[in-house]
Amino acid sequence: MADLSTEFAGIKSPNPFWLASAPPTDKQYNVERAFEAGWGGVVWKTLGEDPAAVNVSSRYSATYDGFGNVAGFNNIELITDRTLEVNLREIEAVKKSWPDRALVVSLMVPCEEESWKKIVKQVEQTGADGLELNFGCPHGMPERGMGAAVGQVPEYVEMVTRWCKQYSTLPVIVKLTPNITDIRFSARAAHRGNADAVSLINTINSITGIDLDNMVARPIVDGKSTHGGYCGPAVKPIALNMVSEIARDPETKGLPISGIGGISNWRDAAEFISLGAGCVQVCTAAMIYGFRIVSEMKDGLSRWMDSKGYETLTDFQGLAIANTTDWKYLNMNYKVVASIDDEKCIGCGRCYIGCEDTSHQAIKAIAQTDGSNKFEVIEAECVGCNLCQITCPVENCITMVKQDSDKPYMNWTQDPRNPYRDAG
Amino acid sequence: MTTSNIAVPTAETPSMDTHSPSLDTHLSPSSLDTLFSDLQPPLTDRQAAIESARCLYCYDAPCIKACPTGINIPSFIASLHAGNVEGAARTILESNIMGGSCARVCPTEILCEQSCVRNKEAECAPVLIGRLQRYATDHASFTGHPFKRAEASGKTIAVIGAGPAGLSCAHRLAMLGHEVEVFEAEDKAGGLNEYGIARYKLTDNYAQQEVDFILGIGGITVHSGKALGRDIQLDTLVTEFDAVFLAIGLQATRQLQLDQEHHSAVMDAVDYIKTLRQASDLSELVVPQSAVVIGAGNTAIDIACQLKRLGAEEVTLVYRRGEQDMGATHHEQQIAKQHQVRIRTWSRPETIHVDENGHLTGMTFRRTELQQNHLVDTHLSEQIACEAIFKAVGQTLSLPEADDVELPVIQNGKIHVDEHFKTSMDKVFAGGDCTGIGQDLTVEAVQQGKLAALAIHQSLCQKTA
Numbered sequence: 001m002a003d004l005s006t007e008f009a010g011i012k013s014p015n016p017f018w019l020a021s022a023p024p025t026d027k028q029y030n031v032e033r034a035f036e037a038g039w040g041g042v043v044w045k046t047l048g049e050d051p052a053a054v055n056v057s058s059r060y061s062a063t064y065d066g067f068g069n070v071a072g073f074n075n076i077e078l079i080t081d082r083t084l085e086v087n088l089r090e091i092e093a094v095k096k097s098w099p100d101r102a103l104v105v106s107l108m109v110p111c112e113e114e115s116w117k118k119i120v121k122q123v124e125q126t127g128a129d130g131l132e133l134n135f136g137c138p139h140g141m142p143e144r145g146m147g148a149a150v151g152q153v154p155e156y157v158e159m160v161t162r163w164c165k166q167y168s169t170l171p172v173i174v175k176l177t178p179n180i181t182d183i184r185f186s187a188r189a190a191h192r193g194n195a196d197a198v199s200l201i202n203t204i205n206s207i208t209g210i211d212l213d214n215m216v217a218r219p220i221v222d223g224k225s226t227h228g229g230y231c232g233p234a235v236k237p238i239a240l241n242m243v244s245e246i247a248r249d250p251e252t253k254g255l256p257i258s259g260i261g262g263i264s265n266w267r268d269a270a271e272f273i274s275l276g277a278g279c280v281q282v283c284t285a286a287m288i289y290g291f292r293i294v295s296e297m298k299d300g301l302s303r304w305m306d307s308k309g310y311e312t313l314t315d316f317q318g319l320a321i322a323n324t325t326d327w328k329y330l331n332m333n334y335k336v337v338a339s340i341d342d343e344k345c346i347g348c349g350r351c352y353i354g355c356e357d358t359s360h361q362a363i364k365a366i367a368q369t370d371g372s373n374k375f376e377v378i379e380a381e382c383v384g385c386n387l388c389q390i391t392c393p394v395e396n397c398i399t400m401v402k403q404d405s406d407k408p409y410m411n412w413t414q415d416p417r418n419p420y421r422d423a424g
Numbered sequence: 425m426t427t428s429n430i431a432v433p434t435a436e437t438p439s440m441d442t443h444s445p446s447l448d449t450h451l452s453p454s455s456l457d458t459l460f461s462d463l464q465p466p467l468t469d470r471q472a473a474i475e476s477a478r479c480l481y482c483y484d485a486p487c488i489k490a491c492p493t494g495i496n497i498p499s500f501i502a503s504l505h506a507g508n509v510e511g512a513a514r515t516i517l518e519s520n521i522m523g524g525s526c527a528r529v530c531p532t533e534i535l536c537e538q539s540c541v542r543n544k545e546a547e548c549a550p551v552l553i554g555r556l557q558r559y560a561t562d563h564a565s566f567t568g569h570p571f572k573r574a575e576a577s578g579k580t581i582a583v584i585g586a587g588p589a590g591l592s593c594a595h596r597l598a599m600l601g602h603e604v605e606v607f608e609a610e611d612k613a614g615g616l617n618e619y620g621i622a623r624y625k626l627t628d629n630y631a632q633q634e635v636d637f638i639l640g641i642g643g644i645t646v647h648s649g650k651a652l653g654r655d656i657q658l659d660t661l662v663t664e665f666d667a668v669f670l671a672i673g674l675q676a677t678r679q680l681q682l683d684q685e686h687h688s689a690v691m692d693a694v695d696y697i698k699t700l701r702q703a704s705d706l707s708e709l710v711v712p713q714s715a716v717v718i719g720a721g722n723t724a725i726d727i728a729c730q731l732k733r734l735g736a737e738e739v740t741l742v743y744r745r746g747e748q749d750m751g752a753t754h755h756e757q758q759i760a761k762q763h764q765v766r767i768r769t770w771s772r773p774e775t776i777h778v779d780e781n782g783h784l785t786g787m788t789f790r791r792t793e794l795q796q797n798h799l800v801d802t803h804l805s806e807q808i809a810c811e812a813i814f815k816a817v818g819q820t821l822s823l824p825e826a827d828d829v830e831l832p833v834i835q836n837g838k839i840h841v842d843e844h845f846k847t848s849m850d851k852v853f854a855g856g857d858c859t860g861i862g863q864d865l866t867v868e869a870v871q872q873g874k875l876a877a878l879a880i881h882q883s884l885c886q887k888t889a
Binding site: 066067068346347348349350352353365371372373393394395 | 480544545546
């Protein structure tokens with residue numbers, strides 16, 4: 001079986017599956033249960049200065065798919081609501097019992113040098129493996145000048161990172177907020193501040209839905225609500241993009257990335273790693289299914305690696321980065337056309353109506369004598385947009401077939417149709 | 425038990441001692457009622473939510489084409505999935521005002537659900553359209569009637585028969601602004617739904633609830649206990665009303681043409697089912713220990729299964745051809761098998777046996793086979809012992825004949841209508857089982873009633889113009 005062990009920013013763990021800083025890592029009891037279940041590491045739920053934060057009730061809400069499964073998750077919880085001292089003692093105890101697992105501690109204190117200096121020293125004494133700076137928490141803490149309020153200002157990110165690196169010998173991971181316009185700016189700032197790694201994404205400002213009977217957003221706190229932090233499968237595409245942006249940015253290329261955002265199974269993890277992540281952090285999936293899911297994640301990842309001949313994670317880490325580029329470098333001479341497998345087609349007509357109403361009128365519906373319809377692609381009209389394939393409920397019924405082209409690779413910067421071609 | 429006891433299966437007959445000893449002879453009325461609870465329980469909210477998610481919202485959906493009333497099935501399921509139960513129900517009812525009972529009695533396995541593309545998809549299972557339809561119609565809570573009447577037309581139409589075709593026609597005519605007078609021979613409106621459907625398919629007095637709902641639109645007056653030819657005459661109706669719609673169904677039953685057929689223990693299945701459906705206390709019904717049911721349609725299955733539920737020990741359904749030729753759908757045949765009804769095919773009724781005391785003892789069947797596509801007798805025969813025989817060999821039209829009264833032209837034993845449901849008589853239309861269109865399904869009767877109403881409306885408008 002493939003070797004899943006990792007060394008991320010100098011922190012070793014037996015597998016790349018860490019639990020993200022969140023409710024599941026708030027105390028010794030949970031973390032030990034997680035380690036027993038096989039998680040490679042945890043990022044302890046964010047510590048702050050005493051007095052400890054106070055949380056409200058209720059705290060979570062969700063969006064669901066058509067079958068009632070959680071698609072997206074949202075919370076308005078703050079950092080740990082237990083005292084710093086209790087947390088530090090528990091961290092120390094856990095690390096002693098589980099020396100082979102990664103134990104990173106998430107931190108958030110006011111933007112003052114003394115505060116950071118003090119807390120990083122305290123954490124270092126617990127024997128923890130690393131620090132994660134929480135510059136992402138989108139609710140509650142920003143109003144107090146912390147969390148996303150810091151993460152949204154690259155200068156602050158750089159400054160606090162620098163302090164932590166100055167006062168601590170531990171690896172420093174900077175957790176980035178996605179609530180910005182361009183993730184590269186905060187990643188570059190972390191890099192300038194000598195961060196050992198970045199982790200992303202933290203949760204996204206969100207309202208999952210409204211209780212239309214009472215006219216209040218969810219989750220509801222005595223008839224009122226506030227925006228929460230969005231996570232779960234729904235945010236994965238956003239997270240993958242941000243990871244790739246950092247991975248292929250010349251300024252941050254090679255900076256270790258811990259991937260976070262909607263990772264629910266081994267395939268999600270493999271995708272983050274293929275875009276350069278050195279380890280992944282999971283939260284929502286564990287909250288919905290419990291810690292036991294890590295066994296399927298580990299097994300699936302190593303079996304897939306075996307099937308591909310990858311012996312270690314580094315064998316495929318970042319392999320998809322080179323194939324992620326800017327739009328202008330895509331091949332203008334490449335063309336695919338939809339093809340419908342009549343044998344597999346069940347006749348639902350979704351491909352037809354989607355294309356007819358909203359795309360390129362490239363599918364014909366041909367009435368059959370038995371009252372059913374046969375659907376046929378009009379190749380000359382098909383732009384290869386994938387819409388029909390996406391709407392088709394039958395696996396492999398519609399495929400996008402590459403068209404032979406005698407034209408060589410030509411991107412938009414070279415395309416004579418580009419009026420600004422010369423400007424490059 | 426004496427045969428005379430079996431002969432009059434009325435609710436009034438005290439006959440606790442006639443129950444099969446195999447089933448608890450001391451079944452209380454309430455536990456018997458439990459045996460006649462829903463054959464298929466209604467979907468829960470959660471089940472409906474999950475099931476509705478399975479609909480692919482097909483373009484030009486095959487299920488719509490397979491529904492005789494053309495309900496926009498993908499639309500109602502999409503509404504249901506979005507939590508718009510009233511919208512879903514209205515979509516159903518605007519095509520089929522009896523969408524509630526059809527959801528329960530339709531052979532969906534040969535209609536909408538058979539054509540569902542999910543059958544062809546890897547799941548190999550259709551969306552449970554019938555049960556979703558029931559969910560929508562059961563849970564919709566309209567304020568008032570969901571349909572408004574058009575401005576009064578000043579026209580009055582007589583509808584003969586308050587079964588599915590008659591009620592559907594009456595409702596649509598009322599919607600179009602006409603006044604409708606419905607004449608029904610029985611005490612209650614509802615027709616087949618009230619008197620002829622297996623009790624476990626339409627429970628909790630649903631048939632009457634639905635009648636009340638339909639009449640809720642207003643403009644419809646029901647005269648019960650008025651039979652055509654006895655209390656009302658077609659020629660008078662034609663002069664008194666602007667149009668007449670015949671929805672009289674099939675009242676007569678086919679006979680076996682055998683000796684002893686008039687024995688009191690040889691009964692028409694439809695009569696027994698009617699008694700069963702109307703019984704307020706099932707424990708008072710007379711139930712034979714062993715019975716033979718002759719026929720292969722849904723009525724045969726219905727009577728056989730209900731006899732089993734009532735406590736009959738041995739019920740044998742006998743059919744002269746093979747299973748594939750049976751009128752009952754495969755699904756219905758499965759229900760019979762689940763009820764442990766013995767199905768005997770390739771057997772033609774030959775002799776009814778009555779002993780010297782006048783008791784029915786059994787029946788002899790001639791084994792049959794196909795020879796060059798012709799059903800022929802073989803030299804084999806077999807005797808099946810039974811206490812009662814139930815005939816379910818089909819129903820036929822019975823138009824009351826009277827001197828001097830013009831009747832519509834009959835073709836192949838049914839009222840002949842043109843494509844506009846018009847009979848050979850001026851101002852007289854017909855629809856439902858009494859005509860030769862379709863397979864005599866409730867849902868088809870509803871559709872014919874609706875289309876006939878539109879045709880009547882059209883003809884009245886033309887005459888006015």
